[in-house]
Amino acid sequence: xxxxxxxxxxAAYAVTWIIQLSYLAYxxxxxxxxxxxxxxxxxxxxxxxxx
Amino acid sequence: MKLLRWLWFGATLAVLANGFHVAxxxxxxxxxxxxxxxxxxxxxxxxxxxxxxxxxxVICSIxxxxxxxxxxxRALKTDALxxxxxxxxxxxxxxxxxxxxxxxxxxxxxxWTWDARLTTTLVLWLIYVAYLLxxxxxxGPEMRVMAAVIAVFGFxxxxxxxxxxxxxxxxxxxxxxxxxxxxxxxxxxxxALWWNLAGWLAWGIFVVALRYSAERRQQRxxxxxxxxxxxxx
Numbered sequence: 001x002x003x004x005x006x007x008x009x010x011a012a013y014a015v016t017w018i019i020q021l022s023y024l025a026y027x028x029x030x031x032x033x034x035x036x037x038x039x040x041x042x043x044x045x046x047x048x049x050x051x
Numbered sequence: 052m053k054l055l056r057w058l059w060f061g062a063t064l065a066v067l068a069n070g071f072h073v074a075x076x077x078x079x080x081x082x083x084x085x086x087x088x089x090x091x092x093x094x095x096x097x098x099x100x101x102x103x104x105x106x107x108x109v110i111c112s113i114x115x116x117x118x119x120x121x122x123x124x125r126a127l128k129t130d131a132l133x134x135x136x137x138x139x140x141x142x143x144x145x146x147x148x149x150x151x152x153x154x155x156x157x158x159x160x161x162x163w164t165w166d167a168r169l170t171t172t173l174v175l176w177l178i179y180v181a182y183l184l185x186x187x188x189x190x191g192p193e194m195r196v197m198a199a200v201i202a203v204f205g206f207x208x209x210x211x212x213x214x215x216x217x218x219x220x221x222x223x224x225x226x227x228x229x230x231x232x233x234x235x236x237x238x239x240x241x242x243a244l245w246w247n248l249a250g251w252l253a254w255g256i257f258v259v260a261l262r263y264s265a266e267r268r269q270q271r272x273x274x275x276x277x278x279x280x281x282x283x284x
């Protein structure tokens with residue numbers, strides 16, 4: 001039988017991907033919305049709006 | 052740096068895709084369990100990932116406690132890495148319990164049992180969830196110190212989880228690896244394990260690097276806001 005039709009196996013793999021992708025989405029959101037401080041020194045140093 | 056990040060992500064997806072193919076269609080099914088045994092190829096790499104990231108977390112926590120007064124800037128970097136690795140470890144631990152529970156439902160007929168392995172693992176997960184809650188809801192300069200201390204004590208549960216199937220009689224299967232004579236996977240099954248182990252560890256490193264980067268940005272912004280407020284006062 002094709003292993004893709006084994007419901008427990010498919011459920012375990014699907015749960016793994018759902019949790020990992022959900023966490024990746026959370027991390028990506030944190031990364032995109034994190035404020036960025038310019039590190040060029042001098043007058044330009046300051047806070048940038050979140051991208 | 053950005054290019055390296057995306058190259059790493061692309062290579063990780065390729066390794067995971069190949070790992071999925073090898074686990075599903077290349078290696079043979081187990082003689083007794085049949086296709087159900089293929090859950091192992093996701094379940095075991097998950098625990099390896101959890102152990103790796105909780106180890107990074109405890110090393111960073113110890114370094115943070117050691118250098119926080121002498122070198123605050125470097126201590127902040129280790130703290131950011133400690134946070135990123137703890138979150139990733141909690142995610143891997145959750146996946147390990149979920150995939151194990153699905154396997155248990157098919158093999159034992161139950162989702163959960165309070166045996167030593169499962170219980171110590173649940174306690175470990177709760178300790179690190181508590182670590183993350185402390186970081187989230189406690190403010191002030193002592194938050195990072197408190198979190199680092201929790202991480203050091205929490206890590207003590209990892210050897211107990213690992214040894215639980217050796218110290219006590221558990222419903223959880225006996226150790227497959229390093230369990231003594233007549234244990235281990237058949238060599239024909241090993242490629243599926245290696246590919247998925249490499250893929251999921253690379254995935255974890257990518258996500259931790261991204262989370263670390265976001266946390267460092269937040270730390271720099273907080274420092275900048277504090278210095279602006281000081282100048283204004």
